Amino acid sequence: MSAPVTPALLYLDNVSVSFDGFRALNALSLAVDHAEMRAIIGPNGAGKTTMMDVITGKTRPNEGTALFEGSHDLTALDEAAIAELGIGRKFQTPTVFEMHSVEDNILLALKDNRSPLATLLSRRTARERERIDALLERVRLTAHRRRKAGELSHGQKQWLEIGMLLAQQPKLLLIDEPAAGMTDQETADTADLLRDIARTQAVIVVEHDMTFVRDLGVKVTCLHEGSVLAEGTLDAVSANERVVEVYLGR
Amino acid sequence: MTSLRRLLQAFVLLIGMVSAVVAGPYEDALPKFAADSYADTEAAIGAVAGSGHAQALNLVEALRDGRLMVGAGQVYIRDAAGQFVEAATGRSMEAPVGAKPVRVNNRVRRAVEAALGSMTLLSPDAGIRLDAARAVFRSRDAAALPTLEKAIGQESDAAVKGALESARAAVLLAKPDASSSDKLAAVETLRARGDQDALALLSSLPEGTPAGVSEAAIKAAEGIRSRLALWNAVQNVWYGISLGSVLLLAAIGLSITFGTMGVINMAHGEMVMIGAYTTFLVQEAIRTHAPGLFGVSLFIALPLAFLVAGLIGILIERTVIRFLYGRALETLLATWGISLILQQGVRTIFGPTNREVGTPAWMSGALEIGGLSLTYNRVAIVIFAFAVFATLLLVLRYTSLGLYVRAVTQNRRMAGSMGIRTNRIDALAFGLGSGVAGIAGVALSQIDNVSPNLGQGYIIDSFMVVVFGGVGNLWGTLVGAMTLGIANKLLEPYAGAVLGKIVLLVAIILFIQRRPRGLFALKGRAVEA
């Protein structure tokens, strides 16, 4: 079977996943373009996290196609290989290396040779130093660079994780509920940051916070029971009868 | 009292005199032994054997063993202790001066054997007849043939008759001048008997056996071999089931604690050990206070072992494990420490040597089915293991404790938010798991040495069972235990006990790599979290 030619950066077609008979994804199809930002909404259990698991290689689909840049079959690769291809992921609960300093967290994420021998022999170059400085500046953690990541506040950890994502220089960023647990100001800042990132890289954001999604101002896909319920602008999706029924509420 | 004894003595004397006066073929034959002629001795043996006299067997045996003495024309029997009795009356007496043993040659010896065979083969006691038939089967003495025929003709007991027929077949096959048709019939008889002895006989026919008979014997031997191999395999499977039940007993409590709390309890084996020592104490108490209850001692020990081990389990959970929640590796180390303390504690109290735990009479002996031999204690343990399994299954299925335990196993956080007090469930589940281990100890005290190290022998095997079967799934534990038990016993004949165990360990290590969550793994998001 030859892979279908697609111009899309990420192309999911007819993807299904079931756990012990429960269908977490049900013939899901989705395409995301280069440098596009997409917001994914949907009730709990709609399959948002499972979709991310499939894209990043954590879960293998029972059937369906998942292609990256038209040619890489994501269903056949493991997490590390997919990360190397240029897909970065931020988890729902911020996951940083708590015992490492903030800058070591960024250092570990920097795009570089990931083999054990290379890391054993690596010495930090001036270029790397500059990259780290720039990234810390961008996620506003310069003042905390030497602190242990575990000591940061919840919002700071979210930003550190976004910083780590950027350090990987991925072509596609998967971001799960970045606004959870943030203050209004932080939420707005985060939206700014994501819009900025989306100028050069593709971003998929999963979010429940409708204000935040409106702030992003991008195409929205609503998932329900493992497949796409509606797709379009936030206004169009919000007007959809089914979306209102299963998710937004009347 | 003394007068009574005198009276008795007089009575015995009288009987002796009467029997001496009323002479029969036995008494008539006796002087022939004193004639110092082989021909006379041989004739006398025949007469004595046919006499049916109470002393006859004793006398022929004495002759065989060189204990039949002649002195001054009289015949005496010297018993094993060196005492002399008069052959004619059975009265004991002083050692006669100048008594010599009756001389024997090969002909006399054969006559003795034949006489012994006929006296025993025709004995009114079925047990003696059976032993005699087996003796002839081994000796294959042609001299016994006529007596055998006679015995077969009048035998009514099926088991004895079978043994007699086997004996006749063995004799016929060994007898050079038996007809081919007789020999073929003998081969057929042995084929039907079909055990190891028959196989040995069939595969070692004497020189000069007719070709047709040899062929039939080879075919029959092959048939017996495959039949024996089958029984052997069945026997091994039985040993496997028996070992599997032991593993099931040892592992099932572990499966509960590991399943609910994700905690590896390295002191689990010591709970088994404590159960075994509880059994020992119960039996000690019964021996001193109520010996009549010994037959039910295990049933008294069961609830006590459950309580003792269960309470110690709850104590461990409350004082140590609950503080280590979420740190599985640390729990493993702490419980290892506890296991060391418990072992040394038991060693200090009861000493380092094995303690004797008795087996009630109803558990000794064996059940024979075809080529199978099932010892009652193993049968009891298999039944017991399945009973414990079924009980636990019902407890987990139908009680509220079981419901809560299952809920916590599947999704601890969700169970917590539903209002289940996961703390209390942890303690109870730990107590339940430990209590079941204690019960296992009662059973294992019957087949293993009760020593402070009892538990250590089971810990790795139990983990293998749980890990192989899949965590938090009782059926998985059952399948795991039986698979490992049977595989172990089927491997043993080929690889030896130690190598078989190594092969199995390596196989499980490889298996865990293929299916890290075991045979019956829980799947889904809850498990990943």
Next chain:
Amino acid sequence: MTTQSVLDRQSIIVLLLLAAAAVLVPVLNGAVAPGSPFHLSDHLVPLLGKYVCFALLALSVDLIWGFCGILSLGHGAFFALGGYAMGMYLMRQIGPRGVYADPVLPDFMVFLNWKELPWFWQGFDWFPFAALMVLVVPGILAFVFGWFAFRSRVTGVYLSIITQAMTFALMLAFFRNDMGFGGNNGLTDFKDILGFPIQAASTRVVLFVLSVAALAGGYLICRWVVNSKFGKVLVAVRDAESRTRFLGYRVEHYKLAVFTLSAMLAGVAGALYVPQVGIINPSEFAPANSIEVVIWVAVGGRGTLAGPILGALLVNAGKTWFTGVLPEFWLFALGGLFVFVTLLMPRGILGAAKDLYAQAGQRLKPRPVSEPVSQAAE
């Protein structure tokens, strides 16, 4: 930058103390008169040497447990394999001086009526080959075992249990006579090593110094590994394995590399241990031994490189003392130690000391001004 040089203050202290031991022990044993209270008697030298080997073993366990979260309950297997490799060399050195005076075959083989040396005993009469095997045999076992285990993502207690099963299986195997390693009795009755009589006091002192040197070397290697970016990845794996994966690191390769290195260190420890105690037998594979190593690490403080050394020395000295004075109570003490450390001192002595030091420092120093940059809501 948070990267420090390989020789930080703690490392310098550790190395200085080891150097002091390497100098003091020979001096107190050889140069101080036997009557003096400072004299170190001959039988204590191999005892101390044994402790040093245990310290290296503990260091190897800490490298994987403290820094990568792999709790091996089977590291005694690698230690024993290194020991057997050295034992085979020492056996071959006996030559015709054995009880049966066979020029080639060790006594136990003559006893078993073997006619020729099995293939896997070839070459062990040559020290460089034996020394290589001390590294290669544990290394290969660790590599093969780790290859299967880490690739299939066996982690946590599952991994701990199968490492224990591994050493248990090896113990059963080495107990067999037909394995060709002396069965139950193992390898013993050694005569000399590299031409020096193995019982001589001077040889023992040299072995002690070599053990200390090996420990110092092992420490430096671990320090270098831990301090590199590789070491940071290890800690990342320990704290958030799947996050590390999503960053593009092949976690299994890292685990495999560090597990193999650790096994080799353990092998070296075993090789130095055998000539000093004079015997190696299958009981070294006993699962209980491997678990005991873990408690040395925990007592000293895992995740620090000085901790396991301290822990191994303290616990073993305690064991020697207890088994001399109150043998009944040693297992109570050891068991209690397991419970105490895991419950009340999870970071070990060094961790606890660090915490105390930090608290004292906090009290002395003025509190840092709270940063205005913080955007945290709370």
